[in-house]
Amino acid sequence: MLKRIRQLFAALFFTGITLLLLDVSGRLHHYLSWMPKVQLLPALLAANFAIVAAIIVLTLLLGRIYCSVICPLGVMQDLFARLGRHARHNRYRYSKAMWGLRVCVLIVFTVLTVAGITGIAALIAPYSTYGRIATHLFQPIWTGANNILALGAETVDSYAVSEADWVFYGWVPIAVTSLTLIIIGVLAWRGGRTWCNAICPVGTVLGATARFSLLKVHFNEKKCITCGKCSRNCKSSCIDFKNHSIDASRCVTCGNCISICPKDALSYGIAKKSADSSENSNGKPADQSKRQFLVGTALLAGAAMAQEEKKVDGGLAFIEDKVAPKRQTPLTPPGSLSARNMATHCTSCQLCVSECPNKVLRPSTSLDKFMQPAMGYENGYCRPECTRCSQVCPTGAIRPITPQEKSSLQIGHAVWVKKNCIPLTDGVACGNCARHCPTGAITMIPSDPSDEQSLRIPMVNTAVCIGCGACENLCPARPLSAIYVEGHEVHREI
Amino acid sequence: MSKHIERRDFLKLFGTGAAAVTAALAGCRGKEETQPVKDDYNSLQEPPEDQMTYRTNPTTGDKVSLLGYGMMRLPNREGSDEIDQETVNTLVDYALKHGVNYFDTSPAYCRGLSERATGIALSRHPRESYYIATKLSNFNEATWGRRESIDMFENSLKELQTDYIDYYLLHGCGMGGMKNLKARYLDNGMLNYCIGQRRDGRIRNLGFSYHGDVEVFDYLLSIHDLVHWDFVQIELNYLDWDYANEINGRNTDARYLYAELQKRGIPAVIMEPLLGGRLANIPQYLMERMKERDPEATIASWAFRYAGTPEGVLTVLSGMTYMEHLRDNLLTYSPLHPVTQDEEDFLYDIAYHIVNVKLIPCNDCKYCMPCPYGVDIPSIFVHYNKVKSHDRLPENTQSEEYARLRREFLVGQDRSVPRLRQAAHCIGCNQCVSHCPQNIRIPDELHKIDEFVENLRREEA
Numbered sequence: 001m002l003k004r005i006r007q008l009f010a011a012l013f014f015t016g017i018t019l020l021l022l023d024v025s026g027r028l029h030h031y032l033s034w035m036p037k038v039q040l041l042p043a044l045l046a047a048n049f050a051i052v053a054a055i056i057v058l059t060l061l062l063g064r065i066y067c068s069v070i071c072p073l074g075v076m077q078d079l080f081a082r083l084g085r086h087a088r089h090n091r092y093r094y095s096k097a098m099w100g101l102r103v104c105v106l107i108v109f110t111v112l113t114v115a116g117i118t119g120i121a122a123l124i125a126p127y128s129t130y131g132r133i134a135t136h137l138f139q140p141i142w143t144g145a146n147n148i149l150a151l152g153a154e155t156v157d158s159y160a161v162s163e164a165d166w167v168f169y170g171w172v173p174i175a176v177t178s179l180t181l182i183i184i185g186v187l188a189w190r191g192g193r194t195w196c197n198a199i200c201p202v203g204t205v206l207g208a209t210a211r212f213s214l215l216k217v218h219f220n221e222k223k224c225i226t227c228g229k230c231s232r233n234c235k236s237s238c239i240d241f242k243n244h245s246i247d248a249s250r251c252v253t254c255g256n257c258i259s260i261c262p263k264d265a266l267s268y269g270i271a272k273k274s275a276d277s278s279e280n281s282n283g284k285p286a287d288q289s290k291r292q293f294l295v296g297t298a299l300l301a302g303a304a305m306a307q308e309e310k311k312v313d314g315g316l317a318f319i320e321d322k323v324a325p326k327r328q329t330p331l332t333p334p335g336s337l338s339a340r341n342m343a344t345h346c347t348s349c350q351l352c353v354s355e356c357p358n359k360v361l362r363p364s365t366s367l368d369k370f371m372q373p374a375m376g377y378e379n380g381y382c383r384p385e386c387t388r389c390s391q392v393c394p395t396g397a398i399r400p401i402t403p404q405e406k407s408s409l410q411i412g413h414a415v416w417v418k419k420n421c422i423p424l425t426d427g428v429a430c431g432n433c434a435r436h437c438p439t440g441a442i443t444m445i446p447s448d449p450s451d452e453q454s455l456r457i458p459m460v461n462t463a464v465c466i467g468c469g470a471c472e473n474l475c476p477a478r479p480l481s482a483i484y485v486e487g488h489e490v491h492r493e494i
Numbered sequence: 495m496s497k498h499i500e501r502r503d504f505l506k507l508f509g510t511g512a513a514a515v516t517a518a519l520a521g522c523r524g525k526e527e528t529q530p531v532k533d534d535y536n537s538l539q540e541p542p543e544d545q546m547t548y549r550t551n552p553t554t555g556d557k558v559s560l561l562g563y564g565m566m567r568l569p570n571r572e573g574s575d576e577i578d579q580e581t582v583n584t585l586v587d588y589a590l591k592h593g594v595n596y597f598d599t600s601p602a603y604c605r606g607l608s609e610r611a612t613g614i615a616l617s618r619h620p621r622e623s624y625y626i627a628t629k630l631s632n633f634n635e636a637t638w639g640r641r642e643s644i645d646m647f648e649n650s651l652k653e654l655q656t657d658y659i660d661y662y663l664l665h666g667c668g669m670g671g672m673k674n675l676k677a678r679y680l681d682n683g684m685l686n687y688c689i690g691q692r693r694d695g696r697i698r699n700l701g702f703s704y705h706g707d708v709e710v711f712d713y714l715l716s717i718h719d720l721v722h723w724d725f726v727q728i729e730l731n732y733l734d735w736d737y738a739n740e741i742n743g744r745n746t747d748a749r750y751l752y753a754e755l756q757k758r759g760i761p762a763v764i765m766e767p768l769l770g771g772r773l774a775n776i777p778q779y780l781m782e783r784m785k786e787r788d789p790e791a792t793i794a795s796w797a798f799r800y801a802g803t804p805e806g807v808l809t810v811l812s813g814m815t816y817m818e819h820l821r822d823n824l825l826t827y828s829p830l831h832p833v834t835q836d837e838e839d840f841l842y843d844i845a846y847h848i849v850n851v852k853l854i855p856c857n858d859c860k861y862c863m864p865c866p867y868g869v870d871i872p873s874i875f876v877h878y879n880k881v882k883s884h885d886r887l888p889e890n891t892q893s894e895e896y897a898r899l900r901r902e903f904l905v906g907q908d909r910s911v912p913r914l915r916q917a918a919h920c921i922g923c924n925q926c927v928s929h930c931p932q933n934i935r936i937p938d939e940l941h942k943i944d945e946f947v948e949n950l951r952r953e954e955a
Contacts, residue, residue, distance in 0.1 A: 316864050317865060385953070426866075428924070430923065432919070436918065
C-alpha cells in the first residue's frame, strides 16, 4: 500500500517536473511551475521558509518521503535501479551509514553556497542536477520529437503543434551533465540510493531530521523469521535484519521492504509502539504506476533525433549568424536584481534556460558562474511581454516580475558601434533599432550634423534604455551588431 | 514599306470592328455549345488537342494560341534552386501538343535560368511550330550601356538556341518613370537598335511590356507612328479593369490601357490574368458565389475566360508551374467561351468585393528579390494575403476566435517564412521599391505587417 501510494505520487511529481523542463510549447509552466518551488534547496535559497518548514514537518512526520516522491533525482535513481539484468530481487545488502563523508560533503557544500559560489556547489544539488540532465540531454530529443509532430501537423494544416528551435550551447553543458548522469546512473544501477545517502546534501539534512520522525518503518520481531529478504531488497541499504534495526536517516520510506516481507513483519507506523499493523498489501504492486513512471522516459527514448528541415535558399540572400559581442559586464535577466543575487541564489537547474522562448538564456561556462544562466541576443531578444524565467525560477535568483514592472527595469544599456552601422557601411537608410525599441530610447539623427537630409544613425538615451536587446538582435549588421547591450551589475528602475 | 500599308488597312478593319466582334462572339455562346462538354467526365479532365482558340497577328499573320506559356514560374527540383528541366520538358511538350505556341521568357526570370530552360525544352521541336517571346531586361544600371544591352539580346538568342526572336519586348517600361525609360532604351539607342533588328528579321515583332507610370505608356504610344509597335504587353484581368488605380494610385486601369491599344490597332498580350494566383485564391464567400453560378468551372477559369474574351487580345500569358494549371487553362481555351455581358458584370461585382478586402497587390513575381538583407518579401506578402482573404486575420481581440486565429497567424507565418527573413528584418533601405512592377511601397507594407505581428506577439499573457 505504502509502496503504491509512493509510486503514484512519485510518478506525478517526476513526470510533472520533467515535462516542465522539456516543454517547448510554452504552455505547461502555467500549471507546473510550482513543482520546482517545493524543492528544498531552491526554497531555502528563495527564503521561502513556509516551504522549508513544510518539508521539515513532513519529514518529522513521515520520514524521508521527500526523497522518494518530490525529488526528481531520487525518482530517477529508482528508475535506474530497475534497469538491466542487475535489477533482480535480493541484490542489496546492509551497510553502515557513512556519516563522515556525508557531513564533510555537507560542510563543503554549505561553505561554497554561503561564499556565493553556488554555481559549483549546485553541481551536487539534487533538483538542479536533474534539471541540467533533463535540459541538456533530454530536451534536444524532445524538441526533435516535437518537430517531427509539427511537420506532421503542417501537412494536415493543423496549428496544434508548432516547430521549436533548439540552440546548441556548446559541448561543455552536455559533457558535464553526461558525466553526472553516468556517475549517478551507475551508482543507482548498482547500489540503489548510494548517492542520496553518501553525497547528496539535501539527503544528509533530511536524513538527520528523519531520525526523529513520527512514522517509521519498523520490525515486528515476533513475526520476523530473519530471512534477510528486506535487507537484500532495500535500495538504501539501511535495514539491519539481524538486529531488527532500520537506519531512519537513510530510509527513504519507499515501502519496498514492507511489500516484500513474506511474513508481514515490517510495518510503517508510529515509532517503537505498534507491533500489529495489519493492513499491509501483500500482492504485487500494480504495474499502473510503473507505467506512469515510464511515460516520461518512454516518450523520450522512442523518438528519433530531430532532422532539421532543410530550408532552401532559392533567390534569397545568405544570412550570416550573429556572434555574441564581448560585454564588459554580463547581462542577467530582469528580476534577478543583480549579478550577485544571481550568483548566490542560482542552483543552475536550467529551468529558465529551457523555458526561455526567445533563446536568450544559455548556461554560462565561466567557472565562477558555472552553468548558471547567461544572456545573449544572437538568437532573439528579451521580449517585453515575456516574464517566464522570473515566473518559473524556484530559488529567487530571478524574482517574479510582471511585464509592467519589466518595462521599467533596466538590466543594461545599448551601446552604438560606429564601424558596423549600416547607413555608414552600406550607405542606405536603416533605423531598424529605433523602429523596434520598446521604450523609445533610440532616436535617429543625421550622420552629418550640417546636413538634415544625410543618412541617419541611432542615438541612445541610456536613461530610458532597459537593455532588452531588440536593437542588438534586429540590427542588420552581421556577424557583429552595430548596437549591443552592456549589462548592469545591479538592475535599476527607470 | 508594304508591310506598313498592310497594317494600316488592317487598322481600319480592326479598330472599328473589334467592339462589334467582341459583342457578337459574346452573344454566341449558346447552351447547346457547352452542354456536351459538361456531360462527359473525360472531357472535363482531358483537354482536347485540336480545339485551341487562335488569334491572328495583324502584322505577321502569326496564328497565336490564346493561351501563352509564361516561363517565369518554372518548377524547381525538389529541395534545390535548380530548375527541374525534365518537368519543364514534359510541360512544354504537353502544351505544344495541345496547341499552345507562344512561350514568353526573359533573361531575368527564375534567377536568370529561365531562358536556358526554355531553349532546351523548345529546341527539341521544329522551330516553326512555336513563337518565342523574350525581353530586353536591362533593369540593372550596369546593363544600361548600349554594348551591355546588345550583349543581353545576343545572349538571349544563344540561350534560346535560335537565330531570331518572334516577339521581343522592352521589359517593364514605366517602372522608374520616364527617366528610367530614357536611360534604358532611348539615350543608348537601344530602341533604334531593336527597330533595326526587326528590319533584319532577327526580331519579328517588337513591343514593350508596361507597368506603373502611365506617362511612359502614353509616350510610347505617341511614337507609335515612328516605331510601329507590333504588340504591347499589359496587365489585364477583371480586377485591374476598373480598380488598378484604386488599389494603387500609381497604377493604371486596364480599361484605359486596352482602349488606347485598340485605338491604334495594336494587339495586346496579357500578363497577370490571375494576379499571381490571387484571383484563384479569393475569399471563401466569393468562391461560393462563383461555384453557385457554375459549379464545374474552376475559380481560375473565370479569370482566364475574362482575359481572353476581348478580341484585341493576342494571347494570355500564364506562368504554369504544375500540370494541373496547364490542363485547367487548356480546358478553358480549347476553345474559349467568351464571357457574356451578364458574366462580365458578375465578375466586376466580384472584383468590387475583392478590392474591399484590401490585399497587398503582390503577385509573387519575385522581381524584388533577393533583398540584400535577406528578407523574403513575396513570401511574407503571400502569407498575409492568404490569411486576410480568408478573413482569418486576428484583428478583433474581443472575438471568441481571437486566440486561435492569433496562433494560426503566427505559427503559419513561421512555417511560410523563416524568422530571420520576416518583416522585422526589413530595415527600410528602399532598394526593392524600384524593382516592383506593381509599385508597392514594399518597406511601408512590411513595416505595417511587422507592427501587426509585434502586437500579436505582445498579446501573450
